[in-house]
Amino acid sequence: MEADVKVRQITEVLDQLAEDTSVPRNIRRGAKQAKDLLLGQKEALDVRAASATFILDELANDPNIPLHGRTLIWNVMSQLETVSNAKKP
Numbered sequence: 598m599e600a601d602v603k604v605r606q607i608t609e610v611l612d613q614l615a616e617d618t619s620v621p622r623n624i625r626r627g628a629k630q631a632k633d634l635l636l637g638q639k640e641a642l643d644v645r646a647a648s649a650t651f652i653l654d655e656l657a658n659d660p661n662i663p664l665h666g667r668t669l670i671w672n673v674m675s676q677l678e679t680v681s682n683a684k685k686p
Contacts, residue, residue: 600642603680604635604636604680608632610669610673610676612628617666620663621662623656624662627652627655630652631649631656631673634649634652646678649677650674650677650678653670653677654674657674
């Protein structure tokens with residue numbers, strides 16, 4: 598249950614980033630892709646979190662991303678690290 602709450606919070610932040618028009622289109626697209634990966638049910642949660650982290654890491658290193666976007670991505674990445682450790686009852 599705790600993992601579900603964290604995933605929901607993370608996807609809300611990714612939605613916020615995906616809808617931010619001050620962020621380049623490729624960053625918004627990547628945020629949506631990471632969100633879709635997290636919400637998918639084909640793989641285990643830790644695999645989905647690792648895949649989303651990989652995408653977000655590439656976005657954070659984009660030279661065109663504004664500082665507030667990079668900060669959001671770093672925050673999401675740190676939350677994703679805790680998701681894979683959260684246990685479902």
